[in-house]
Amino acid sequence: MSHLLSHLPVGSGSLVSPPPEGWSPAGTEALAAINRSAIAPGETLPVVTLADGTRVQTGTVATLLRTIADYDAAVAAGVEAVALETLESRLAAAVPTLLHIGLFGLFPPSEWQAGASAGRRWVGDVAAALLADAVDG
Secondary structure, three states, rough: OOOHHOOOOOOOOOOOOOOOOOOOOOOHHHHHHHOOOOOOHHHHHHOEEOHHHHHEOOOOHHHHHHHHHHHHHHHOOOOHHHHHHHHHHHHHHHHHHHHHHHHHEEEHHHHHHOOOOHHHHHHHHHHHHHHHHHHEE
């Protein structure tokens, strides 16, 4: 599972305690660039501040869903694993923000890991590994 975590951006902060004021999940800046790639030229997706003071990138779920579809299509087409790395990096970049906002509390990693979608399974594996790492670390 540690190879899944290698796709995650390096950052600070805890998954289990309230973040300091103005904290952003790891990779918020990289996630912004990924999310911009999914929208029309000239459009912007702001970073917003949640009630707890955390700053998060908007558009993350929409971009994640599009990237899962691209990943599934690539797997179905038999694309080599090395060619999937860019898509895996895009998927992994969303996980810290999605963990922080509670998406994996509503839809646990085990639900993401179930089913036929390779992209959903991959996201579930990364979320489960990151949660296990947070508990162990």
